Amino acid sequence: MPPHHPDGELFPDRSITASKPLPRGRALRIGIGGPVGCGKTTLVGQLCRSLRDELSLVVVTNDIFTSEDAQALKAAAVLPEERIMAVETGCCPHTAIRDDIAANLDAVEQLEARHGPVDVTLVESGGDNLTAIFSSGLVDAQIFVLDTAGGDDVPRKGGPGVALADLLVINKVDLAPHVGSDVDRMYADAVERRSGGPVVLTSMVGDVAAGPVADWIRSLLAVRNAA
Numbered sequence: 001m002p003p004h005h006p007d008g009e010l011f012p013d014r015s016i017t018a019s020k021p022l023p024r025g026r027a028l029r030i031g032i033g034g035p036v037g038c039g040k041t042t043l044v045g046q047l048c049r050s051l052r053d054e055l056s057l058v059v060v061t062n063d064i065f066t067s068e069d070a071q072a073l074k075a076a077a078v079l080p081e082e083r084i085m086a087v088e089t090g091c092c093p094h095t096a097i098r099d100d101i102a103a104n105l106d107a108v109e110q111l112e113a114r115h116g117p118v119d120v121t122l123v124e125s126g127g128d129n130l131t132a133i134f135s136s137g138l139v140d141a142q143i144f145v146l147d148t149a150g151g152d153d154v155p156r157k158g159g160p161g162v163a164l165a166d167l168l169v170i171n172k173v174d175l176a177p178h179v180g181s182d183v184d185r186m187y188a189d190a191v192e193r194r195s196g197g198p199v200v201l202t203s204m205v206g207d208v209a210a211g212p213v214a215d216w217i218r219s220l221l222a223v224r225n226a227a
Contacts, residue, residue: 022140022224027058027118029108030217031097031134033161034145036127039171039204041069043145044124046210048078051217055119058111059084060104062096062126069124085111093126094133101138108138120217130159141220143213146190147172152181155190162190167198167216174203 022028032040041061048057057079061069067086074081085107089096096104104123112118123139125132134142144165146154149172155162162168168190176183183201190199200212 022220022227024224024227027112027116027121028141028217028221028224029121029123029139030220031123031125031139031142032145033093033097033125033128033132033134033142033165034169035129035147035150038127038145038147038150040124040127040145041072042204043143043169043171043202043210043213044122045073045076045078046204047122047214047217048073050210050214051120052079055221056115056117057083057120057122058108058115058118059122059124060087060107060111061085061124062087062089062093062104064089064091064093064126083111083115089126093128094131097123097125097132097134097138099135101135104138119221130154130157130161133160133164141166143167143169145169145171146186148176148181148183148186149179152176152183152186153189155186155193158193163193167200167213168194169213170199170201172203173201174205 032044034040044059051057059073059079063069063086065088067088070084070086073084087103087107108121108123112121142165144161170186170190173183187199187201202212203209
């Protein structure tokens, strides 16, 4: 397990929140965004493996002209194929998750109706820049993923994805020594940009690689169900 929080506390209880009240009576919808190559699809696959035995899950992926991410998840058998749906956006990734969410919302509602009751719907954005953020009409909470290979100055540069996501994931910490990135610096800069909001460090290697993120999702569900 990679390091996470300097004092051993993964995310303080006060940080287990979402940007708006979490709905009851339907699936919890979680958006996963981040730049190209940061590990979004791998994270989605690991979350499915971690949660599929305890929760009912469906997944929507976004690519501009292909269904490659959905096909990768299906090939890895992370969920039954019918629980994974691809959206070919034909436009910039942020447009399909923020400005014109109709295709994604339609896919989400189809999957939830077909496989209900669904506990968690994961919506993976196409690879985009630091300004990418999900519409609150599409998801209830959002995860933004960075990776150490993208440069250790990225969290300091900030942007809506870094600052406003409900959870920030800094991925590929195992590669940091090989790409000259300082993980401690990335973590400290991210916490500062996010005013103490939750940040986790991950490496998508091994069966429990997505454990901290899966625990965060479980915590969101617990907070919602206790409300």
